[in-house]
Amino acid sequence: MSKHHVTTVINGEPMEFLCEAQQTLLDVLRDELHLTGSKEGCGSGDCGACSVILDGKLVCSCLMLGVEAEGRKIITVEGVADGDKLHPVQQKFLEHAALQCGFCTPGFIVAAKALLDENKNPTEEETRYWLAGNLCRCTGYDKIIRAVLDAAAVMRGEASA
Amino acid sequence: MPRVSYTAPATVDEAVKALASAAGLAKVLSGGTDLLVQLKSGRVKPDLIVDMKRIPGLIGIREEADAWVIGASTPGEMISANERLEHAFPGVVEGTDLIGSTQIQGRASIAGNLCNGSPAADSVPPVIAARGVAIVAGPNGRREVPVEAIVTGPGRTSLAKGEFVVEFRLPKPKPRQAGAYLRFIPRTEMDIAVVGCAVDVTLDASGTCTDARVVLGAVAPTQLVVDEAAKALIGHKLDVDTLAKLDAAAQKACKPITDKRGTIEYRTKIAGVLARRAAAIAFERAAARA
Numbered sequence: 001m002s003k004h005h006v007t008t009v010i011n012g013e014p015m016e017f018l019c020e021a022q023q024t025l026l027d028v029l030r031d032e033l034h035l036t037g038s039k040e041g042c043g044s045g046d047c048g049a050c051s052v053i054l055d056g057k058l059v060c061s062c063l064m065l066g067v068e069a070e071g072r073k074i075i076t077v078e079g080v081a082d083g084d085k086l087h088p089v090q091q092k093f094l095e096h097a098a099l100q101c102g103f104c105t106p107g108f109i110v111a112a113k114a115l116l117d118e119n120k121n122p123t124e125e126e127t128r129y130w131l132a133g134n135l136c137r138c139t140g141y142d143k144i145i146r147a148v149l150d151a152a153a154v155m156r157g158e159a160s161a
Numbered sequence: 162m163p164r165v166s167y168t169a170p171a172t173v174d175e176a177v178k179a180l181a182s183a184a185g186l187a188k189v190l191s192g193g194t195d196l197l198v199q200l201k202s203g204r205v206k207p208d209l210i211v212d213m214k215r216i217p218g219l220i221g222i223r224e225e226a227d228a229w230v231i232g233a234s235t236p237g238e239m240i241s242a243n244e245r246l247e248h249a250f251p252g253v254v255e256g257t258d259l260i261g262s263t264q265i266q267g268r269a270s271i272a273g274n275l276c277n278g279s280p281a282a283d284s285v286p287p288v289i290a291a292r293g294v295a296i297v298a299g300p301n302g303r304r305e306v307p308v309e310a311i312v313t314g315p316g317r318t319s320l321a322k323g324e325f326v327v328e329f330r331l332p333k334p335k336p337r338q339a340g341a342y343l344r345f346i347p348r349t350e351m352d353i354a355v356v357g358c359a360v361d362v363t364l365d366a367s368g369t370c371t372d373a374r375v376v377l378g379a380v381a382p383t384q385l386v387v388d389e390a391a392k393a394l395i396g397h398k399l400d401v402d403t404l405a406k407l408d409a410a411a412q413k414a415c416k417p418i419t420d421k422r423g424t425i426e427y428r429t430k431i432a433g434v435l436a437r438r439a440a441a442i443a444f445e446r447a448a449a450r451a
Contacts, residue, residue, distance in 0.1 A: 045261070045265060058264050059267040063268065067167050
């Protein structure tokens with residue numbers, strides 16, 4: 001079976017890849033493009049460790065075929081920082097110790113960035129509901145929520161970076 | 162995952178041709194939030210995947226003179242973001258919005274929720290209650306199918322080979338008509354309905370119900386349109402006696418199973434409770450439109 005040729009933009013850079021129809025976008029990111037920040041936790045859309053932003057919307061890359069990415073713009077965790085400068089969400093995850101084993105962290109970072117791109121001033125409740133599709137078995141979530149709310153305050157210019 | 166072919170047709174006709182001429186099993190792909198899980202687990206082994214999202218109109222919402230039209234592959238987040246649609250069909254929007262996480266909402270569609278054939282699908286009862294019609298394309302052209310006639314059992318639909326849902330038409334509500342959907346889950350988020358209930362009512366100027374639809378989910382192999390429950394509402398205001406009759410009619414219609422989410426007895430009782438609560442919300446919304 002012939003491979004599909006897919007043209008896409010990943011983290012702002014035009015990118016082409018070949019993939020088989022049954023490969024998920026997560027398979028392509030990790031195995032073909034070596035962007036291994038996105039993780040496979042459950043592979044069934046329950047845990048959010050594979051979260052990416054597709055044309056501005058948060059999706060699970062494990063629930064999407066690589067070939068569906070044709071002509072789409074994708075942001076992965078590798079594209080969240082501005083060069084060496086961490087995104088406020090990343091900086092606040094460090095400061096609040098919002099990670100322990102770190103496996104779920106890329107998904108949380110991408111999901112939190114997608115939230116703050118859409119809503120500059122989310123309530124705690126909105127933040128918890130938004131992140132309900134991201135599972136963390138270490139932190140108990142509280143530090144993650146505080147880190148995201150603090151990052152939102154920084155991005156609004158109401159707290160120090 | 163096992164090997165499969167993929168095509169993304171640009172027109173409805175091409176899609177019908179691809180589905181109808183496929184050797185072996187062809188599966189329709191919208192958001193993929195059910196299909197990809199089934200592919201990975203090996204529960205479904207298609208030879209061909211037909212991605213409908215490149216067909217113009219399959220993603221999108223439009224208002225026509227007498228109806229709202231929702232493209233079959235329109236993701237939940239786009240449905241929730243449409244305030245005018247939400248005002249017209251609050252039950253449909255709240256049912257769709259209950260499906261999965263933010264990530265799932267970015268992809269999951271009503272057509273996928275429907276054609277996956279789960280008795281617990283949250284978007285389906287409110288679309289049926291709103292008298293939604295599925296526009297089905299196939300080798301013999303297009304046909305209009307009431308949404309309640311699509312699913313025939315768990316994982317099964319009445320669609321023939323080569324057919325797929327193109328869009329849903331929801332007739333515009335009358336002046337004092339509104340819907341509501343409630344589901345019961347033992348937590349606050351991220352779960353599958355133990356019971357779901359959609360109610361759609363039309364009131365007259367005095368607040369008396371002149372037309373109604375009551376639809377239950379997760380209490381039978383398919384969604385149930387409960388005519389006896391609608392009859393309990395029609396001709397009445399929402400008084401204690403009417404609520405009791407509604408509750409009894411909803412319970413009587415249930416044919417649930419016992420599983421890890423709930424027993425037959427529990428599901429049956431909850432169906433009556435949700436019918437009363439959803440009716441109260443629908444009446445309030447309809448009255449507020451007067």
